[in-house]
Amino acid sequence: MGEPGTKEILSLDELEAAGSLRTGRKHVLSILVENKPGVLTRITGLFARRGFNIDTLAVGPTDDEAVSRITLTLDGALHPIDQVTKQLHKLVNVLKIRDLEPEEALARELALFKVSADGSGRSEVMQICEIFRAKIVDVNKRSVVVEVTGTHDKIEAFEGLVRPFGLIEMARTGEIAIARGRTET
């Protein structure tokens, strides 16, 4: 770009519009907010009235007690992510938003599975647990409760493997995420 006064030709045809493009992939937004009552309502309310659909949501403290971290995932095929983040930024209690790129972020989910495990199935379930480095945290005659952490995909895979044994109940947290390396968010 030239200095003022230069008369470079800028053909209007060269201009391209950016924004409001749907990326088509999953996005993990890491949002730092002031730890105040009602902040989560403001965020979920914003999503509801703008027609944005949250896939998963996790809220927890950070190293600073005045600040909470909200990690939420949403589908970039359905939403213009730039519009979502811009609207979030307008909330006074929102301090920082980071759209975590998959390759630069570590994301984990925690899940608890209660699986039928009587008789012959039990040892097979335990083998699967070992492969997934899952922990058995409760056992009785009929079932085991297994704790698994890992990526969303790993937990999906685990679920697929134990389901045939009889999945009695399942609880999952939704992903939390953090950027790799030395950055702060």
Add this chain to the structure above:
Amino acid sequence: MRAVDALMECLKAEGVEVVFGLPGGANLPTYDAFYDAGIRHILVRHEAGGGHAAEGYAKATGKVGVSLGTSGPGATNLVTPICDAMMDSVPVVFLTGQVRTELLGTDGFQEADTIGITMPIVKHSFLIQHPLEIPRSIHEAFHIARSGRPGPVVVDIPQDLSRADIPYEPVTDVHLPGYQPTTDGNRKQIRLAAKALANARRPVLYTGGGVIASGAAEDLTELATYGRLPVTCTVMALGAFPASHEQWLGMLGMHGTRTANYAMDEADLIVAIGARFDDRITGKLSEFAPRAKFIHIDIDPAEISKNVPAHIPIVGDAHNILPRLTAEYRALSPDPKRLDEWWARIRGWQQRYPLSYQDTTDSEIKPQYMIRALYEATGGDAIVTSDVGQHQMWAAQYYDFPKPRRWINSGGLGTMGFGLPAAMGAKVGCPDQTVVCIAGDGSVQMNMQELATCSQEGIAIKVFIMNNGYLGMVRQWQELFWDKRYSQVDMGQWPDFVKLAEAYGATGMRLSDKKGLVEGMKEALATEGPVLVDVPVTREENTYPMIPAGQAARDMVG
């Protein structure tokens, strides 16, 4: 010091001259503090009237308006003005009383979840949870309301907390880490915009309410005049560019001029300044300005590329950006002759499609004639508020606004009943100016009660009711799109507005003869105190031209 007395100190520190409100149980402590605080309080008859008055005050003066209501119904009555202020970016602080903290969540008497109810329609809100929070929250509320893209802020104060004793120290700094509006436009983007503009052959400046909010009207005129650029305004921006200017195309959008809409349709470059591509502007989005590239200047980044993707976005304050854009543009010394063809095309439209109507030959008053008569009677020099409907559009079309903050209407939310209380607020803010309200006979009845407030306080607004005995805009749509099946739009001839005005202690007049209409209006304007003038007009007149909802500029009718 009681927290409410600290609240008064905060209001004074913010330069508050006047508040509009109505007391109740939950804000009794606040009203006790008003008793000797030395801040003018105007007792309204309905909280909605107070809220709109605060909006009118803010729009006329550019200062932050303040509106008060009690808990429960007081607060819910404020919902419409809060939403209105949100849609039109009006800086108003709403102070609501709340039940005592021990009653919160118990469905106590006059309890409503004010923060919850208003959450989607505020720029921000505060629920006070400790009396010590009050001073800082008040200052933060004013800061948020007036800065960046202005808007409404609600502060909800439980009754017991407002009575508590607190040590009061003036708050001099407001620091909100999550709220840092960008005001400085990006230098590179501004330079790029100047280049694009210098190379455009069919440019249009499409300006919105943001130009007025940022105080950039003169900057706009300078850019337009230097660049010989055509200008159109949204209904929110009328007055941002003088209507008498030869580069003025008129308002754009659903009831805009053909020239403005056709120019948008054929433009190769549209510079949107403080405007948000509302559906009343774009019509059918896929056919909106199909040949144009867009420069979008707005202080709210979320507006950029929300409805129409921008090619050159510039986030910031128009008052900061426009002078720099003009300078960059000048530096390129673009050839003004490149616009000759474009101006010839525009002049052609202007000649072929001026705003026009079929006038009567007898004494009957056409609504358009009424607006021109009022323009003449006021010498074009008045603050004009309006309600919502046909009269609003005719006022926007036929009253030529010379400068900003002269036209005050409810554009985004389209709130009937806005005009009269807004005029009241504008008059309080600008006591030396003539303030008239152009009202509809339907709309005016929605906040008629504030005429009593005007009489009591000596607020000399002049209300001109364009009386066609219909909910006129709805009737027009039923005529055009619903096979003339006039369902629930006939208001008949009630009430008798002259008698009603007198009952409220105002002067009532009726002007029903075209001859002498201007003189009669002048008489009304010269009459002391509030005046309500009933002007019966042609009953079934339509507002034209018109882009039917969801259609394109090329589909204009009438």
